[in-house]
Amino acid sequence: MSKPLGYYTSYTPGEDTLLASLQEEYGATFEKMTLREKLVILTALASHMGCQLEGDCRAEIFAIAKQITEHLTISDQAGIMEAIISQIRWGQNAEPVHHS
Structure with missing residues (x-):
C-alpha cells in the first residue's frame, strides 16, 4: 500500500475509530506489518x-485457483x-458470461 489508509477507506485523521487505531498501531501504509500478516x-x-454473499462457487473456479498458485509467479x-x-x-461484478 503506497498511499495512506485514508486514501482507500473512510478514515479521516483525528477520528476515534478502528481505522484510526489501526493506522496508529501499524502505520499509515501498514509498514509495521509483514507481508505474511497482510x-x-x-x-x-x-x-x-x-x-456474506448468496450462491455457490463453480467447481472450475477452485481448479483455476489451484492452477494460478501452481503455475504463476508471485508477481503475477x-x-x-x-x-x-x-x-x-x-x-465490476457482473454475472459470468457462459459461452455455448
Whole structure:
C-alpha cells in the first residue's frame, strides 16, 4: 500500500475509530506489518466477504485457483489479486458470461 489508509477507506485523521487505531498501531501504509500478516488479513477479509454473499462457487473456479498458485509467479499472483480487488471495489461484478 503506497498511499495512506485514508486514501482507500473512510478514515479521516483525528477520528476515534478502528481505522484510526489501526493506522496508529501499524502505520499509515501498514509498514509495521509483514507481508505474511497482510496476506492473513486479506485472506480473512475475502473469506468474510464471500460468506456474506448468496450462491455457490463453480467447481472450475477452485481448479483455476489451484492452477494460478501452481503455475504463476508471485508477481503475477499479486497482479491477479490487485485486479480482482479493483473489480470488487468498483463494482465490476457482473454475472459470468457462459459461452455455448
